[in-house]
Amino acid sequence: HRDVNLRVIYGPSQSLRKQIEEGAPVDIFLPSLFEEIDQLEAKGLIIQGTKRTFAATSLVLITGTTLPAPVSSIQDLQTTPIHRIAVGDPKTSSVGKVAAQFLKYSKLEPKLKSQYVLGEHSRAVLELVAKGEAEIGVVYRTDAVPNSAVRILDTAPVASHTPIRYGVAVAWTAQNISAAGDFIEFLLSHTTQTLLEDLGFDHVSPEAGVPQREEVKP
Structure with missing residues (x-):
């Protein structure tokens, strides 16, 4: 996507969510807490079907x-x-x-x-x-x-705490939904998932975006 100009906006997840709620021109939302995406979804502020889990950890x-x-x-x-x-x-x-x-x-x-x-x-x-x-x-x-x-x-056993997962979704204010979707697929690609695993993240299924982890000791 050489024709796509990527601009990254950093900030606390809650603040970024509020900006999206207020209509900020954001294509993709990657908060540190998955619940921030859930809150936007509950208000109908993400594109339906784009919420995915792209990473998880333990x-x-x-x-x-x-x-x-x-x-x-x-x-x-x-x-x-x-x-x-x-x-x-x-x-x-x-x-x-x-x-x-x-x-x-x-x-x-x-x-x-x-x-x-x-x-x-x-x-x-x-x-x-x-x-x-x-x-x-x-x-x-x-x-x-x-x-x-x-x-x-x-x-720690998986059952001992809520899932630790990182989500992504296309915001309702997205101006390039097609490119945003391609970016999500890139996050779920084998290449990206391999890099994330090297950094300590758990493997995520590209089909469902659901973390897959064996319960083993390091």
Whole structure:
């Protein structure tokens, strides 16, 4: 598409959604939270049939590479004492909300809550673990994979939290619906999906745009 001039607008997902609601000339919407697309869809503000999942990730338990924790799995947390666990603040981060779901589901919250060290976002959690200020942490796999200062210990069960997925849709204000559709197909192509997998994302089916992940430990 040499004739297509691509302009990328960055910003918080909620702010971008509000701009689309107000009629901003946007062709494609790629928010960090899939729910932002759902909100637009509920108001009839995306082109019908264009909402897809183009990427997904999982929640993982990590430790530092220099000061590793005395555990090797989520199961070990039931019996092995942990002094400090870094988690995202549920009030300020999506990873914190998902981590809270996982810890409650795993019945670890009562045992570990007094050891929580809250990070404002996923990068803050990574830094706490990398610097040894927390023995373990809970983050998205996509944040842990490229960070050489941390190591993945285990993966949270799929059923323990809401799906962590990234969506895309064509906005109602789109001026080039055909090119927007081609871009979505590009995101779901084998080439792009392979690149995303290398970065820690889960494989997504190009037919349905639904994440496909085996429940295995890293």
